[in-house]
Amino acid sequence: MSATPLTHSTAALSDTGSVIAEEQRIRRNRAAQRIWLGLVLAAIFALILVGGATRLTDSGLSITQWKPIHGVIPPLSEMEWQEELELYRQIPEYQLINKGMSLDEFKTIYWWEWAHRFLARGVGVLFGIPFLIFLATGRVEKRLRWPLFGLLVLGGLQGAVGWWMVASGLVDRVDVSQYRLATHLTLACLIFAAIVWVMRGLAPHSADPVPSIGLKRGAGALTGLVLVQIYLGGLVAGLDAGLASSTWPLMNGALVPEGLLEIMPAWRNFFENELTVQFVHRLGGYLLFALALWHMVASIVHGRGTTHCRRAVVLFGLVTIQALIGIVVILGQVPFGWALVHQGWAIVVLGFAVAHWRGFYGAYPMETRIRLRS
Incomplete structure (x- = not known):
């Protein structure tokens, strides 16, 4: 006997209720994962x-060994502190710059580096353990399992890159390589950006339509340029290039200062010449400001009143504040x-x-395991 209309209606209501319950479960999981x-x-x-x-405190070479597990415990006795200081005395930074440093002075730089490594380990635990719990309990959506696992792997790689950076300053240099420092910083920021991307996709989005494909591409270009600026900032930090010129808007009295291409071959100036590195970082800042301004104006013209437009205005404000802070740092x-x-503020x-x-892409679609019967 064929099903009656009442039976069909009851089945449909049951399916609809199951789908709603499933979507509510997914929303709860997403909220927990956003936290x-x-x-x-x-x-x-x-x-x-x-x-x-x-x-900034020149503390990065104070710990001369990489102990991923044992290194979480700092020196606990006077003897252990002396052992750490003796290891530091063997590297060029101590012998050429800090010779005669007292134990109390050494402790100051040691604690900065120890805190940095301790936080790095803490981030690994804070990410890894909840991820495995979410995964084991089936609360990670299929589309996110490999991306989140990839972030876990990148976190481990970042630890190795950190030691690779430190190792560059233990033998032939009195500081770490600016190439490796900029890589270390940029990788950290890539991880940060990827987590923001996933977290934003798990959040509810407004129903505002995308005003134009150009605005979406402009937002992507802005993000890429911010990352480039951060990399350039890493080079500036690694070379202490912020001290190469302390005037603004001119550099050493000129729009284009002399001495930008003194190193041969010429490409090395963009990574090793303090004046050139600061000059390029300034140009990047101007370009970022101009692109953020264009993006805001275009958003107002094409998407006035939308959440996309409001975010573009806020982003321009944030970029402007960062530019002003940069000028203060230079002066x-x-x-x-x-x-x-x-x-x-760059972060x-x-x-x-x-x-x-x-925000231009909307939230991740719901991956319900229940489908309505036709």
Whole structure:
């Protein structure tokens, strides 16, 4: 006997109720994962700030060994402190710059580097353990399993890159390689950006339509340029290039200062010449400001009243603040506090740029395991 209309109606209602319950479960899981990823982002932000402070205080070479597990425990006795100091005395930075450093002075730089490594380990635990729990309990959506696992792998790679950076300053140099420092910083920011991307995709989005494909591409270009600026900032930090010129808007009295291409071959100037590196970083800042301004104006013209437009205005404001902070850093000859604010605000700009770009794509579609019967 064929099913009656009442039977069909009851089955449809049952299926609809099951789908709604499934979607509610997914929303709860997404909310929990957003909280988790938000905590990871806060930890990475703190890690990058402490890394900047470690660089500004010349503390990065104070720990001369890589002990991923045992290294979490700092020296606990006077003998252990003396052993760490003796290891430091064997590297060029001590012998050529800090010769005669007292134990108390050494402790100051040691604690900065130890805190940086401790936070790095903490980020790994904060990301890895909840991820495995979410995965084991079936709360990670299929589309995100491999991307999140890839982020876990990148975190491990970042630890290795950090030691690769430190190792560059233990034998023939009195500081770390600017190439490796910029790589280390940029990889950290890529991880940060990827987490923002995933977290934003798990969040509810407005129903505002995308005003134009050009605005979406512009948001992507802005994000890419922010990352390039961060890489250039890493080169500036690695070379102490912020001290190459302390005037603005001119550099050493000129729009284009002399001495930009003194090193041969010429390409090396863009990575090893302090004046050139600062000059290029300034040009990147001007370009970023101009692109953010264009993006805001275009968003107002084509998408006035939409959430996309409002985000573009906020992003331009953040970029403008970062430019002003950069000018303060230059004019003040890289004061510790302002230099740290400059680095931290760069991460804020990056995070918002990624969130803005991701907003054009909408939330991840629901992956319900229940389908309505026809």
